[in-house]
Amino acid sequence: MARLAGVAPVGLVPKRRTALLIEVPDGLDAARWPAAVHVAESFYFKPDAGLLLLSPADETPAEPGDAQPEELDVAIAIDRFEEATGRSVRRLRSKWAGLRSFVADKTPVVGFDGDAEGFFWFAGQGGYGIQMAPALARAGAALARGEALDADLLAAGVTVEALSPDRLRRDRRAA
Ligand SMILES: Cc1cc2nc3c(=O)[nH]c(=O)nc-3n(C[C@H](O)[C@H](O)[C@H](O)COP(=O)(O)OP(=O)(O)OC[C@H]3O[C@@H](n4cnc5c(N)ncnc54)[C@H](O)[C@@H]3O)c2cc1C
Known part of the structure; x- marks a missing residue:
């Protein structure tokens, strides 16, 4: 896609x-x-x-x-x-x-692409897409609406940066 x-x-x-x-x-x-x-x-x-x-x-x-x-x-x-x-x-x-x-760090990719306006990623759930679905869908909905992640997700250590597609490009640029 x-x-x-x-x-x-x-x-x-x-x-x-x-x-x-x-x-x-x-x-x-x-x-x-x-x-x-x-x-x-x-x-x-x-x-x-x-x-x-x-x-x-x-x-x-x-x-x-x-x-x-x-x-x-x-x-x-x-x-x-x-x-x-x-x-x-x-x-x-x-x-x-x-x-x-999977992507390289085996973490899902959820969020707007920093290099392509309006393109939203929701991919790379690997082998855990069913188990993660309730939480990851909420995270995706919040990010698509430009809102903060729900408090329970933040408390569990989920961050916008860890899900962001841009982290993968940053890693590649640094390499
Ligand atoms: C063998 C195996 C074991 C797994 N075991 C587990 C497990 O134990 N626990 C767990 O949590 N997860 C498991 N998973 C992972 C889980 O199945 C996926 O992470 C999850 O299904 C991803 O959900 P999705 O909705 O993003 O994508 P999908 O479930 O792949 O859905 C994408 C849909 O889009 C449709 N589609 C594709 N292209 C187009 C198009 N051009 N136009 C219209 N429709 C299109 C496809 O037909 C499909 O129905 C396993 C996966 C595999 C393959």
Whole structure:
């Protein structure tokens, strides 16, 4: 969209993330399991409607488009799950992949572009766009109206500067 509008890029990079649904290993009832994430975020799994949703937590830079799961990433997810839990994955029900878009500092880009009057960014939510949506939408609405951020967002450490598209250009100019 920025390119169409003739606005300089902020360095968004789509990164492929793979997910699969597997059957719960024999003899286990996963209905009340919490989400489990490896401390190094090398994989995670959580119950999903009678199955387990499993991901190798991959972040592979990709061309924008219709992302597809790679067999290797599927195999890595299953291997890490089996090694950590000591349980075998008997059946894979489905697999897919999507693109999570990040800028260099992995923080969303929200605000008017300092070099292109009237162009407003709301991008780069990476892998947290759903969880952040209530707060980030409020921040975006305030910035689009030229108002201050809500007090609870400021108290949580959210700043206009940390969200601003101009921070990415400043970093690049300094480099
Ligand atoms: C595999 C994967 C796992 C994720 N896991 C999580 C998670 O666990 N927790 C979390 O919080 N977030 C997660 N995310 C991130 C989250 O999905 C995104 O951050 C969020 O969906 C971004 O919301 P959005 O409305 O900005 O963009 P999108 O949801 O991408 O919506 C953009 C919409 O615009 C439409 N569109 C595009 N171009 C045009 C056009 N030219 N004209 C008209 N319409 C157009 C698209 O069809 C789409 O419907 C994950 C993402 C992926 C890919």
